[in-house]
Amino acid sequence: MQKMRRKKLFGLVLCFITIGSSRDAHTQSNSHLTEGSQQFASFGEFKLNNGVTIHDFRLGYRTLGKLNASKSNAVLWPTWLGGRSQDLLTFVGPANVVDTNSYFVILVDSIGNGVSTSPSNSSLQPLMKFPQFTVRDMVESERRLLTETLHLSHLHAVMGISMGGMQTFEWAVAYPDFMDLAVSMSGSPQSTSSDKLLWTSEIDAIELDPAWNRGKPTGSLTRGIALAEEIDEMNLTSPGYRTNHTNTDEFESFLAGIRDGAKGGAGSAADQIRQRQAILSLNIPAEFHMSLGQAAKQLHAKLLVVISPQDHMVNPGPAVEFASTIGAPIVRLDSLCGHQSYTCVSTGPTVAQFLANPSSIQDETLTESLNH
Secondary structure, three states: OOHHHHHOOHHHHOOOOOOOOOHHHHHHHHHHHOOOOOEEEEEEEEEEOOOOEEEEEEEEEEEEEOOOOOOOOEEEEOOOOOOOOOHHHHEEEEOEEEOOOOOOOEEEEEOOOOOOOOOOOOOOOHHOOOOOOOOHHHHHHHHHHHHHHHOOEEEEEEEOOOHHHHHHHHHHOOOOOOEEEEEOOOOOOOOOOOHHHHHHHHHHHHHHHHHHHHOOOOOOHHHHHHHHHHHHHHHOHHHHHHHHOOOOOOOHHHHHHHHHHHHOOOOHHHHHHHHHHHOOOOOOOOOOOOOHHHHHHOOOOEEEEEEOOOOOOOOHHHHHHHHHHHOOOOEEEEOHHHHHHHHOOOHHHHHHHHHHHHOEEEEEEEOOOOOO
């Protein structure tokens, strides 16, 4: 499910990110064998906000570009749900959304993604023995990476998509002086009841697989993961998108494609459950004992919020309210692609412009640039 999600949810090379040609992107990926390679920061005992500890904790990350003399050009980009830092390499490089001729880019594998220490790869706390963590814990691990490993005390920007956008809101409220800019794309400062229903349904689907055996798996979870993937697919875009792209007589083959690609073992299932639980618990106003508007007023960074009104996966309401409270620009993606609108709407140039000149961006609506 995670592999499938990475392929379909943010196959953004068509629209969202690529500003240069596809040939340039190909050349870039083959000319930097050392730059952008997988690295790990080891933190030993990593204490979570709930007081529980992840043992032998390692955080995966990649860096690209060069840090300038004043250390003022660093950009942090954590991963989305199930995503890996490798997936973000497509979006970074010369003439890309985050131009490595101008920025030092840090791509981070969020806790529980199967690269950083996760239920699937922890020998000391495997599967559901792995403690529940939060989006705030992800941010704390990234802060330690920046300050202890990379020796950075300030960022030019924090940015992210979906769960990465949730981390962006956490960063901006928890550490308002740590960055100049914050860019949240399809993220949220607070999971709504609609969001919670989605993530709970997907977790339930996985756990109801007979092979799950109450967290002591007896085999591959093909049934539960397939059902969770069906729920995911139903919410990834919009009813209009699905109706337009899947004819009634093609439905059985469409469904078979979902099920055939939705295979995973116990480790993958545990990763998916724990990351979804982190999103379920997302509630920045409650975390800081204030209203959503008061939380927004904690920001010192300039904020850009990108949302899709048709997003059925991450309700855009809280992000819009948050941005509106402080007059931050909101870019709305007019597309039936919903949460996947970045595959249908050219968003990269706007984000790149904000990173270079934030005052030049105002509220706007972007429409589909390709035939979807």
